[in-house]
Amino acid sequence: MRNWTPLSQKLGFFLLVLGSFTLPASALNLNDSVALKYTYRPDQVSVIPLKDSKGKLYLPLTDVAKFYGVDVKFDAQNRRIDLSKGANKVKLVLSQPMFLISNPTESFPTEPAEVVSGQLAVTPVTAQDLFTAILGIDVQYQPDQQVLIAGGVKTEAIKTEIVAQEQKTPLTAPSVPASVIGARGEEEPVVVRSGPTHKILSANAYSVGRIVIDAGHGGRDIGARGYDNRYFEKQATLAIALKVAGLLRKQSDIEVLMTRNRDYFVTLKGRTQFANKHHADLFVSIHCNSTPRSKVNIASGTEIYVYSPKASSYFGNVETAEEMTTDSKFSFANDLHYQAYKDRSIKLAELIWQYIHRNLGQHMRHVQQRNFYVLGRVDMPSILVETAFISNPKEEFKLRDSDWQDKMARSIADGILAFKQVAEGSANGR
Numbered sequence: 001m002r003n004w005t006p007l008s009q010k011l012g013f014f015l016l017v018l019g020s021f022t023l024p025a026s027a028l029n030l031n032d033s034v035a036l037k038y039t040y041r042p043d044q045v046s047v048i049p050l051k052d053s054k055g056k057l058y059l060p061l062t063d064v065a066k067f068y069g070v071d072v073k074f075d076a077q078n079r080r081i082d083l084s085k086g087a088n089k090v091k092l093v094l095s096q097p098m099f100l101i102s103n104p105t106e107s108f109p110t111e112p113a114e115v116v117s118g119q120l121a122v123t124p125v126t127a128q129d130l131f132t133a134i135l136g137i138d139v140q141y142q143p144d145q146q147v148l149i150a151g152g153v154k155t156e157a158i159k160t161e162i163v164a165q166e167q168k169t170p171l172t173a174p175s176v177p178a179s180v181i182g183a184r185g186e187e188e189p190v191v192v193r194s195g196p197t198h199k200i201l202s203a204n205a206y207s208v209g210r211i212v213i214d215a216g217h218g219g220r221d222i223g224a225r226g227y228d229n230r231y232f233e234k235q236a237t238l239a240i241a242l243k244v245a246g247l248l249r250k251q252s253d254i255e256v257l258m259t260r261n262r263d264y265f266v267t268l269k270g271r272t273q274f275a276n277k278h279h280a281d282l283f284v285s286i287h288c289n290s291t292p293r294s295k296v297n298i299a300s301g302t303e304i305y306v307y308s309p310k311a312s313s314y315f316g317n318v319e320t321a322e323e324m325t326t327d328s329k330f331s332f333a334n335d336l337h338y339q340a341y342k343d344r345s346i347k348l349a350e351l352i353w354q355y356i357h358r359n360l361g362q363h364m365r366h367v368q369q370r371n372f373y374v375l376g377r378v379d380m381p382s383i384l385v386e387t388a389f390i391s392n393p394k395e396e397f398k399l400r401d402s403d404w405q406d407k408m409a410r411s412i413a414d415g416i417l418a419f420k421q422v423a424e425g426s427a428n429g430r
Helices: 007-022 061-067 124-135 155-167 233-248 268-277 328-360 393-400 402-427
Strands: 034-038 044-047 057-060 071-075 080-085 088-093 098-101 106-109 114-116 119-122 139-142 147-150 179-181 187-189 210-215 255-258 282-289 303-307 368-370 382-389
Touching: 044 061, 057 061, 057 124, 061 071, 061 119, 061 124, 080 124, 088 124, 098 124, 119 124, 124 139, 124 147, 155 328, 155 402, 210 233, 210 268, 233 255, 233 282, 233 382, 233 402, 268 282, 282 402, 303 328, 328 382, 328 402, 382 393, 382 402, 393 402
Parallel strands: 034 147, 210 255, 210 282, 282 382, 303 368
Antiparallel strands: 034 044, 057 119, 071 080, 080 088, 088 098, 098 106, 114 119, 139 147, 179 187, 303 382
């Protein structure tokens, strides 16, 4: 009887062989490796990265999945890869810039998986996306240390950062304009309440007492458009920002300022200078995400960004005008801000990430890094929350719903309050 080999196995072998010839690995130093680890567990392994013919870096998917306890199944006939751990499941297709998660079913853009040197391989960006979704905790790739790490910033790191910042020369905040330009071009005065300055007093006294909430866009700057072109990002951001501010103002030891509290235009520079002038302890910018319809119409979920000179995401949102321009005059100051507030910004993002995921069931990508103007120019820990994809009809419906806005605002506010406890407790040695 003739021994027939299943077609899927033949195709799988063909793909792997094809990958090894058409996508040869570039020469790698034998000492090169990427560490896989957790922040809260001692176990750690190293994997040898792969490079395609263009020198692009990939990680061996099967090896990474094995370390994190994730099952991998490859259907060569359909070019489909299934990843699972417990009830969490992720599906993706070779060379397709998207992955699908279950419970609920949502899709999200990412760099595609490929076959490199005969192995299933993903870029570090994709590894972050996939394993964050499967493990349910933030997973970050740190290129400077060549490590893929699951878990958040430890409290000890916050304390170390606070002490280190105090020992450095204080960063100089730029001057603030007397006014900003209103929606019709007229000057719109910025009115704020006077209050105490909450900054670092000593290594054992760090206060989170003054918070700036930034409602993205406004006035003539409508931001991203809804699917039907009748609802704009500026409306959703203001509605959510006002709710966040209202919740925080119930705390007697917190003063809340807003870059805008109605529909008028404020420049990016005006937003950052406003926060710096009033010596805020936190800066939280609220936005809506969007993807060009020519790429992905059904992208969904929430993303949270911290500042970094280099972006960590493959598919950024459409607000590229809000990113830093190449300006050497400010690059050094921006890098100082990045180093001074990196851990606290990430910790704030992680805590808000947890509350949004828990309260709204939103799909959450890993905490991402990007050179957004408003994050790079403020002298304080800062984050930018992309609440949902306004370009997705289902997500737009959420953004327009007052109850959903309440839950998002509550999640952001709860994350801020949780960060206040962690940061102040770290400074006091608790």
